[in-house]
Amino acid sequence: MAIVTYILHDGRSKDIEVKTGESVKDGAVNNLVPGILAECGGALACATCHVYVDEQWFDKLEPAGEVEMDMLDFAEDVRKNSRLSCQIDITEEMNGLVIHVPEEQY
Amino acid sequence: MKVVIIGAGHAAGQLITSLKMDETITGSITLIGDEPWLPYQRPPLSKQYLSGEMDVDQLYLKPKEFYKASKVNIRLGHHAQSIDRTAKTVTLDNGDKVAYDKLALTTGTRVRRLSIPGADLEGIHYIRTIDDTDNLRKQFAPGKAMTVVGGGYIGLEAAAAATKAGMKVTVLEMADRVMNRVVAPEVSTFFEALHRSQGVDIRTDIQVTGFTGEQTISAISCKDSPDIKSDLCVVGVGVIPNTELAETAGLKCDNGIVVDDHAQTEDPDIVAAGDCTAHPNGIYGSQIRLESVQNAVDQAKAAALSILDKPETYCAVPWFWSNQYDVKLQIVGLSEGYDQTVVRGKPENSAFSVFYLKGGTLIAVDAINSAREYMMGRKLITDHAKPDPTRIVDTTIPIKELV
Numbered sequence: 008m009a010i011v012t013y014i015l016h017d018g019r020s021k022d023i024e025v026k027t028g029e030s031v032k033d034g035a036v037n038n039l040v041p042g043i044l045a046e047c048g049g050a051l052a053c054a055t056c057h058v059y060v061d062e063q064w065f066d067k068l069e070p071a072g073e074v075e076m077d078m079l080d081f082a083e084d085v086r087k088n089s090r091l092s093c094q095i096d097i098t099e100e101m102n103g104l105v106i107h108v109p110e111e112q113y
Numbered sequence: 114m115k116v117v118i119i120g121a122g123h124a125a126g127q128l129i130t131s132l133k134m135d136e137t138i139t140g141s142i143t144l145i146g147d148e149p150w151l152p153y154q155r156p157p158l159s160k161q162y163l164s165g166e167m168d169v170d171q172l173y174l175k176p177k178e179f180y181k182a183s184k185v186n187i188r189l190g191h192h193a194q195s196i197d198r199t200a201k202t203v204t205l206d207n208g209d210k211v212a213y214d215k216l217a218l219t220t221g222t223r224v225r226r227l228s229i230p231g232a233d234l235e236g237i238h239y240i241r242t243i244d245d246t247d248n249l250r251k252q253f254a255p256g257k258a259m260t261v262v263g264g265g266y267i268g269l270e271a272a273a274a275a276t277k278a279g280m281k282v283t284v285l286e287m288a289d290r291v292m293n294r295v296v297a298p299e300v301s302t303f304f305e306a307l308h309r310s311q312g313v314d315i316r317t318d319i320q321v322t323g324f325t326g327e328q329t330i331s332a333i334s335c336k337d338s339p340d341i342k343s344d345l346c347v348v349g350v351g352v353i354p355n356t357e358l359a360e361t362a363g364l365k366c367d368n369g370i371v372v373d374d375h376a377q378t379e380d381p382d383i384v385a386a387g388d389c390t391a392h393p394n395g396i397y398g399s400q401i402r403l404e405s406v407q408n409a410v411d412q413a414k415a416a417a418l419s420i421l422d423k424p425e426t427y428c429a430v431p432w433f434w435s436n437q438y439d440v441k442l443q444i445v446g447l448s449e450g451y452d453q454t455v456v457r458g459k460p461e462n463s464a465f466s467v468f469y470l471k472g473g474t475l476i477a478v479d480a481i482n483s484a485r486e487y488m489m490g491r492k493l494i495t496d497h498a499k500p501d502p503t504r505i506v507d508t509t510i511p512i513k514e515l516v
Contacts, residue, residue: 037175037176039130039133041134046407046410046411047156047406048156048157048174050157050434052432052441053407053432078484080485081489081491081492081513
């Protein structure tokens with residue numbers, strides 16, 4: 008498991024224990040983190056779980072796959088550290104991961 | 114405030130989440146559902162859950178602890194029998210009465226069952242619930258012959274899962290092509306070829322007349338065609354909205370419980386959301402009923418806001434998806450009434466999209482392994498854009514520069 012810090016667009020933050028194998032999206036959805044909708048449930052079909060990975064962590068994660076990149080390109084306010092949180096699976100090494108939640112998903 | 118929710122599907126799960134995320138709400142929430150399960154995702158039932166890639170805990174919209182922490186009164190395994198709108202109570206099948214200030218109907222749909230000879234034999238499966246998929250998956254074994262009646266999303270997804278499990282699959286479709294209700298001929302042709310390349314026997318223009326067998330199905334009879342030997346059968350011929358409870362309570366129903374664009378029924382204390390509703394769609398300017406996760410989620414949010422007396426208009430472009438083998442089909446918009454289709458990309462490359470236009474305005478896109486076209490379509494449909502067909506087909510023009 009890993010503790011993930013979700014920083015909301017208004018500056019508030021939530022530290023959440025996410026089980027290994029669950030995704031950054033799961034941690035948010037299961038704990039009512041506002042701003043991460045994940046309407047399709049993680050099927051890579053909707054792009055409503057867009058997040059920014061903290062710069063210090065971005066390069067340490069497995070890079071995004073092709074479909075994720077294609078979907079992300081059309082998300083709102085996409086930046087170079089943008090990811091779809093349903094595609095980031097938690098490992099023990101991610102303890103302390105910091106995620107910034109965008110203001111809007113679409 | 115006492116909120117009572119009847120039906121424990123995707124819309125109900127979202128409704129509870131939305132209510133709980135509002136910091137002003139006080140009072141109680143009661144969830145009534147026929148099934149023994151907490152709200153869960155249905156799309157994987159014919160996809161990853163059927164193929165065994167997902168377990169039941171991953172289907173839940175929220176973990177069990179959430180409902181405990183949120184103090185939701187759970188009344189699962191109970192059927193709501195009637196609503197008394199004057200007394201504002203719901204009567205359950207065990208006679209219990211549950212009082213409400215605000216009532217939400219998220220009753221969903223049920224599968225359309227065949228009523229042809231032999232339809233009661235064992236080995237004939239439908240897919241709607243966790244139990245349905247559990248029962249079907251138990252019958253999966255390499256070499257068995259499975260026949261699918263109905264070449265829609267559910268049937269084709271089940272065919273893909275069964276083929277992956279090493280079974281001999283036949284799909285029978287009454288119309289002249291699969292998925293004919295929702296996609297253009299080009300897309301049907303692509304998926305028919307995809308399934309055939311995986312060894313599935315797809316037969317169109319064929320009418321099933323009955324099932325034969327002792328206690329369990331052994332064959333399927335068809336009009337003007339020899340019997341098809343089958344060890345099991347999956348039927349996917351559509352669903353029927355569960356409107357009886359609302360109708361009996363005197364609420365207006367017309368292929369769904371009629372609501373306005375705030376998910377409000379004609380009774381100010383009753384909202385409805387999800388597959389069971391007939392609702393106006395501002396983008397298409399018509400009353401529609403959708404069978405989709407997108408509608409369940411977005412309409413449930415609107416229903417929650419109506420309950421909280423902070424109404425917001427629900428007006429969204431519908432979207433859908435289907436996974437078959439390694440192909441991802443994403444659909445955005447409603448193509449009904451189109452007068453022109455434009456294909457971008459080549460089906461033989463397994464990545465192409467079909468743009469549906471009506472009077473020049475883009476109304477829908479089917480994207481096969483083409484996430485960019487799908488995402489762009491979503492934006493353009495919302496904007497009522499009129500993309501130039503000659504630019505749509507020209508793949509040297511990046512999709513982002515289409516308009």
